[in-house]
Amino acid sequence: MKKKILILAFWLLVWQLLSLLVHNPFLLVGPVGTVKALAGLIAQADFWISVCKSLFRIFGGLAAGSVLGILFAVLSHHFRLFRELAEPAVNVLKTVPVASFIIMILIWAGNGMVSFWISLLVVLPVLYFNTREGLSSVDQSMLEMAAVFRMSRFSNLRHIVLPELKPFILGAMQIAPAMAWKSGVAAEVIGQPLLSIGNGLYRSKINLDTGRLFAWTLVIVMISWAFEKLILMAVRKLMHD
Amino acid sequence: MLRGEISCVEREQGQDAIYGSGKTSGDTCMRIRAEDITKKYGQQVVLDHFTADFCTESAPGRGRVEAGTGQAESGSGTPMSGCYLITAPSGAGKTTLLRILLGLERPDAGKVLTDGEVSNWPAGRTLLPLFAGVVFQEDRLCENFPSVENVTAFNRHLSRREAQTGLLSLLPKEALSRKVSELSGGMRRRVAVVRACLSEAEVMVLDEPFAGLDQESREKTLDYILEKRRGRLLIIASHEREGMEEFTEVRL
Numbered sequence: 303m304k305k306k307i308l309i310l311a312f313w314l315l316v317w318q319l320l321s322l323l324v325h326n327p328f329l330l331v332g333p334v335g336t337v338k339a340l341a342g343l344i345a346q347a348d349f350w351i352s353v354c355k356s357l358f359r360i361f362g363g364l365a366a367g368s369v370l371g372i373l374f375a376v377l378s379h380h381f382r383l384f385r386e387l388a389e390p391a392v393n394v395l396k397t398v399p400v401a402s403f404i405i406m407i408l409i410w411a412g413n414g415m416v417s418f419w420i421s422l423l424v425v426l427p428v429l430y431f432n433t434r435e436g437l438s439s440v441d442q443s444m445l446e447m448a449a450v451f452r453m454s455r456f457s458n459l460r461h462i463v464l465p466e467l468k469p470f471i472l473g474a475m476q477i478a479p480a481m482a483w484k485s486g487v488a489a490e491v492i493g494q495p496l497l498s499i500g501n502g503l504y505r506s507k508i509n510l511d512t513g514r515l516f517a518w519t520l521v522i523v524m525i526s527w528a529f530e531k532l533i534l535m536a537v538r539k540l541m542h543d
Numbered sequence: 544m545l546r547g548e549i550s551c552v553e554r555e556q557g558q559d560a561i562y563g564s565g566k567t568s569g570d571t572c573m574r575i576r577a578e579d580i581t582k583k584y585g586q587q588v589v590l591d592h593f594t595a596d597f598c599t600e601s602a603p604g605r606g607r608v609e610a611g612t613g614q615a616e617s618g619s620g621t622p623m624s625g626c627y628l629i630t631a632p633s634g635a636g637k638t639t640l641l642r643i644l645l646g647l648e649r650p651d652a653g654k655v656l657t658d659g660e661v662s663n664w665p666a667g668r669t670l671l672p673l674f675a676g677v678v679f680q681e682d683r684l685c686e687n688f689p690s691v692e693n694v695t696a697f698n699r700h701l702s703r704r705e706a707q708t709g710l711l712s713l714l715p716k717e718a719l720s721r722k723v724s725e726l727s728g729g730m731r732r733r734v735a736v737v738r739a740c741l742s743e744a745e746v747m748v749l750d751e752p753f754a755g756l757d758q759e760s761r762e763k764t765l766d767y768i769l770e771k772r773r774g775r776l777l778i779i780a781s782h783e784r785e786g787m788e789e790f791t792e793v794r795l
Contacts, residue, residue, distance in 0.1 A: 462685065
């Protein structure tokens with residue numbers, strides 16, 4: 303732990319020295335300047351409103367994308383026709399670059415909820431493929447045993463399927479929140495919905511306020527870290543019932 | 544080879560409460576017939592035109608069946624009604640035969656009749672022909688769950704208390720709440736036996752139930768199986784005959 307702090311301190315120092323060397327607040331702002339700008343930022347009500355709005359939209363997209371991804375995976379697992387139709391579509395979702403989607407969504411739905419939709423579209427394939435793989439790798443011999451004992455559907459799910467599915471879903475939840483967050487914020491920067499993090503980021507660029515730009519970036523990184531951690535904790539708790 | 548060409552006689556129900564919570568059994572009379580079964584794995588012939596009958600009433604007029612216990616009166620040489628022991632050295636096909644009877648595997652030739660109806664070997668989601676309480680060669684327990692739940696998960700009508708009582712007759716108290724993955728091989732086997740015995744199944748099919756058990760545990764487990772059998776058809780596959788001399792032997 304001590305080592306981590308020392309390494310962090312080292313890089314902060316390097317950053318600060320660089321900013322002093324460059325000596326141009328338009329190009330580079332050091333950690334001190336960033337914190338100053340951050341202090342100014344959090345004093346504003348608009349900051350908090352923007353953060354909350356972005357969080358809700360992106361988290362909503364993450365949740366909806368996860369539910370749909372899992373649902374489609376279950377349907378694909380049980381119904382061949384569904385799999386044959388849906389899987390190519392999900393593959394397309396996976397391969398098309400996020401930027402293209404952002405532009406498309408802006409044209410179709412305007413900029414209000416763009417981060418919600420983008421998070422959803424980015425997360426869906428992850429949960430879909432992970433869940434599919436989990437379902438198809440459930441131990442056949444255990445399913446055989448359940449069939450012989452005529453185990454109820456519910457009991458089967460609870461005692462055999464879900465425990466085996468857990469690592470796959472956890473694996474998905476280790477990457478999905480970060481993906482949702484990054485894509486969501488990028489969508490906001492491009493789409494510029496009012497009172498959003500992306501909007502705040504862009505405005506600081508327009509105002510040539512690099513300090514504020516860095517402050518927003520710091521906020522984004524901190525929320526990303528907290529977002530990931532909290533969601534993983536919540537999913538772990540949910541699956542350990 | 545055994546041929547028991549006797550039709551099952553309707554048994555008196557009496558106070559035949561087999562499972563906990565006062566659920567009374569239906570008529571447990573049952574007959575499974577393996578007819579001319581042949582099974583090969585590549586070049587190796589595992590079963591060759593094998594025929595056998597398994598019936599809860601295995602011997603005509605012999606051994607009086609007492610309502611409530613399902614145990615035949617054992618005189619010397621009188622086989623226990625409805626108890627079968629499939630013996631063969633390891634690898635000779637015991638497991639294969641059991642899998643075919645259960646409907647898990649399809650033989651290359653021959654058929655299986657359960658209570659007169661020809662069994663098929665369903666794929667996918669259809670019901671298997673036989674509802675059996677099984678002990679598999681591999682334990683096939685739910686690893687991350689404690690022993691008690693491994694028993695209650697397989698019988699909706701069984702209370703935790705009844706499962707606990709059942710497990711306590713074969714296992715030490717500490718083993719009950721621990722995850723199955725943390726138990727020794729012998730203890731896991733016993734959990735699998737209790738699971739099979741306390742299920743609501745109409746048949747008991749046990750593949751090497753005493754594997755990994757010492758002499759004392761083996762005797763206790765066999766006693767437990769016979770106690771919980773309550774007249775159901777019991778088929779045990781084992782390479783040792785000890786303790787089961789009164790079972791009807793089926794040699795492969």
